[in-house]
Amino acid sequence: MVYQFVTTDKDLAQVCLKLEPCEIIGVDLEADSMHCFSEKICLIQIAGPDQAWLVDPFLINDFSPFSQILANPEIIKVFHGSDFDVRSLDRELSVEIENLFDTEIACRFLNIKARGLGALLKSYFNIDVDKKYQKVDWSKRPLKDDMIAYSVGDVATLVELHDLLKDRLEKIGRLAWAEEEFDLQARVKYENNHLRPxxxxxxxxxxxxxxxxxxxxxxxxxxxxxxxxxxxxxxxxxxxxxxxxxxxxxxxxxxxxxxxxxxxxxxxxxxxxxxxxxxxxxxxxxxxxLPSYPRTRMPRKNSQVLGRIDALKKMRETASQTLAMEPGFLINNNMIAAVAADKPSSPDDLLQIPGIRNWQVEALGGKIMDTLSRVQ
Missing domain, CATH: 1.10.150.80 (HRDC domain)
Known part of the structure; x- marks a missing residue:
């Protein structure tokens, strides 16, 4: 893919004008968390329909045009494994991303086990990616030619990968499920790991x-x-x-x-x-x-609650095989414990439990109600 370096505020503004009519773009970041105390974004890769742009954040002062692109709900922003990227963009740009599509999350709904970007590029496009570039120091300048090639390659196929995964999600009726998860992922916030204690x-x-x-x-x-x-x-x-x-x-x-x-x-x-x-x-x-470890007071699990947890876990294992989704993603242990303690009597009651997804109620609501009806 043809690429261009973006090194001035004027260049970035012009690129974002070109991106405004786009229905979909690919976005990726490179950072220096493996090399520096205070991690920072070192490179922003953006892919349009036929060109990529490599934005050097060390040379940009005004990111507002790019923030507006990220916040534009009319443009799909395709990331892969976006948790780190979303948190980094929140830390440095204080922007909320609208209309995010995460190809790694999409893979979870499709029961794709090898869902690293390298594995997906090999599987779908027969492209080999050298993982060593995940650990190089992206803060150093000038960037080497092979690092540039890697950074362009990381973002160049995201839109095409989106199209393939979205088509599969639509065919099995899970696109809305994935979109709910995408929206929640887009709302995560940066957390400082150096807070005391x-x-x-x-x-x-x-x-x-x-x-x-x-x-x-x-x-x-x-x-x-x-x-x-x-x-x-x-x-x-x-x-x-x-x-x-x-x-x-x-x-x-x-x-x-x-x-x-x-x-x-x-x-x-x-x-x-x-x-x-x-x-x-x-x-x-x-x-x-002396310090003490903060404890969250959890409701005591009596024999009835423990029985419900055991029954719900067994239900999850069966549903996991039927739906072809990993058990822990389908519904995790903490949510099972919350459901067992609350013992909702209807899917509407189930939706009132904090953290439960609409897609989980759609996928498992009936099975959960049936399971709870058979145990005390």
Missing amino acids: LFKKFKGAGKLDNRSLAVLEHLLEVRISQAEKKDLPPFKIMSNQSIMTMVQRRPTSVEAVLKHRALSPKQAGMYGQLCVNAIQTALALPHRE
Whole structure:
């Protein structure tokens, strides 16, 4: 596909004028989340009917013409796996995307197992994509020729892929189901992962006692401060496994850190003493100052609710095979628990449960009512 770099506000405004009459465009982003502390959009790829544009956000000041394109409900915006893109655009442009079509979500309704973009391009267009470009540093300039080719290729076939998937969705009567999910996806918002307490975003923190939680939080503070100082993503300072090892072992010296293999010798030289100091500070905290993990008070599941959950899960497994959709996407465990606790008596009552989709009620409403009628 022919492409053009967009490097000025004037260029972007002119491109967006060309896009206004389009019924559908492809959109993709490249970012530097694998390389920098504060991730940012590094490239915006847009594909029209016969041309692609590569927008360099480092050189653009006024994104309002592009924001208007994204917010225009008359233009279909095709993304693949849009969650990260939507959140990034919300963070940097504060824009709500109208008429989004997500090819990855579409695949879920079509029971396509291999739904990565590379797999889809190979399956539908016999195009091979080198996954290494997902991890390169897109913030560096100038962009290499092979990176440019990859970025154009990522967006060039999105419209054609949309046409193929939409046709399949229409044939099995699931386009409206997918469109409901697209609309919900378009409304997600950016969430800052560096908000305190840091342990809230750390897997496994909810199983720790208060003292261990304090050790964890102090170690996470060391990691994030070093990551910000060096402008690196936190995982490149030290891994979650390294931190959890130190939480569990609580080493009192750099030698002990090395003995427990919590850090490599190089990491220990840079961060070992900082970690030891953090652990000692956490261990010295008075009990009243120890953090506690926030708990959501869940209704107690009595034997009747547990029986309904079991019955609904069995129903889901059967429906999953009948509908050819993955069980967890069809209805997840949290929603099953909510349905079991509420025990709706009609599809209309089912729709009142927060988070339930219209398409889920259409697909499963009768089966859920029948299942609940057979258990207490």
